[in-house]
Amino acid sequence: MTNAPLMPKATAVWLVDNTSLTFDQIAEFCGLHVLEVKGIADDDVAHGIKGMDPISSGQLSREEIARAQKDSSYRLEISESKVSIPEIKRKRSPRYTPVSRRQDRPNAILWLLKRHPELKDSQVMRLVGTTKPTIEAIRERTHWNALNLQPMDPVTLGLCSQIDLDNAVKRAARRLEKEAKAQGIDLIKPEEDTASLLPAEETMDAAPKSVAKEPEPAAVTVESVFGDTSKDDTDANG
Numbered sequence: 109m110t111n112a113p114l115m116p117k118a119t120a121v122w123l124v125d126n127t128s129l130t131f132d133q134i135a136e137f138c139g140l141h142v143l144e145v146k147g148i149a150d151d152d153v154a155h156g157i158k159g160m161d162p163i164s165s166g167q168l169s170r171e172e173i174a175r176a177q178k179d180s181s182y183r184l185e186i187s188e189s190k191v192s193i194p195e196i197k198r199k200r201s202p203r204y205t206p207v208s209r210r211q212d213r214p215n216a217i218l219w220l221l222k223r224h225p226e227l228k229d230s231q232v233m234r235l236v237g238t239t240k241p242t243i244e245a246i247r248e249r250t251h252w253n254a255l256n257l258q259p260m261d262p263v264t265l266g267l268c269s270q271i272d273l274d275n276a277v278k279r280a281a282r283r284l285e286k287e288a289k290a291q292g293i294d295l296i297k298p299e300e301d302t303a304s305l306l307p308a309e310e311t312m313d314a315a316p317k318s319v320a321k322e323p324e325p326a327a328v329t330v331e332s333v334f335g336d337t338s339k340d341d342t343d344a345n346g
Contacts, residue, residue, distance in 0.1 A: 124159075125159055132180075168187060227277070
C-alpha cells in the first residue's frame with residue numbers, strides 16, 4: 109500500500125463495524141496503530157466520528173475486502189483513484205515572531221547583514237519574520253532606532269533555529285558559486301592551515317641521541333651547614 113485512505117480514522121471506524129478484518133489489517137490500511145484500532149473497537153477512541161464507507165468512496169472494492177476477510181495475512185491495497193488531484197503547493201509566508209521578541213528583530217537583522225551578507229533579503233525575511241523595507245532601513249542606517257541597534261544572533265534570541273540558519277547560508281553559498289561559475293570567476297577559498305604536527309619519525313630523528321645527566325646534589329653535612337666546629341671547640345678549651 110502506497111497511499112492512505114482519505115479519512116483514515118473514519119474509514120477504520122467503518123471497517124471495524126462492518127467487516128471481520130483483523131486489527132492488524134485495518135491498522136496497516138488506515139495508517140493507524142493497532143492499539144488505536146483496538147480502542148475504536150472498544151469504544152475508547154474516535155467518539156463521535158461517523159464511519160466512512162471506503163467502497164462508496166472508491167477506495168476499496170468488495171472483492172478486496174472479501175479476500176482479506178478469508179486470509180488474515182492478506183494486506184488490503186487501496187484502489188487507484190480515477191480522478192487525479194494535483195498537490196496544492198502552499199506559499200511560504202514569513203515566520204511568525206512572538207510579540208515579546210519582536211523588539212529583538214532589528215538586532216537580529218543587523219547581525220545577519222554583517223555576518224552573512226550573501227543572504228538574500230527574502231531569506232532574511234523568512235528567518236526572522238520581517239519585511240523588506242525594515243531590512244533596507246537597517247542596511248542604510250535609516251532605521252528609527254539605528255543608533256541603539258546591536259548585532260545579536262537570531263538563534264540565541266529564539267527567532268530561528270540553527271538548522272534553518274545553516275540551510276539558508278548553504279543555499280546562499282551555492283547560489284554565489286553558480287553565479288561565479290557563470291561569469292567565469294573563481295571564488296577565493298580560505299587557505300588551509302599548513303601548520304601541523306611533524307611525523308613521529310622526524311621528531312625522533314631530530315631528538316638528541318643522548319641526554320647529559322644533571323649532577324647529583326651533594327650530601328648535606330654538619331660541616332657544610334655550620335662550618336668546621338672542631339676548631340672552634342679547640343679554641344674554646346685553650
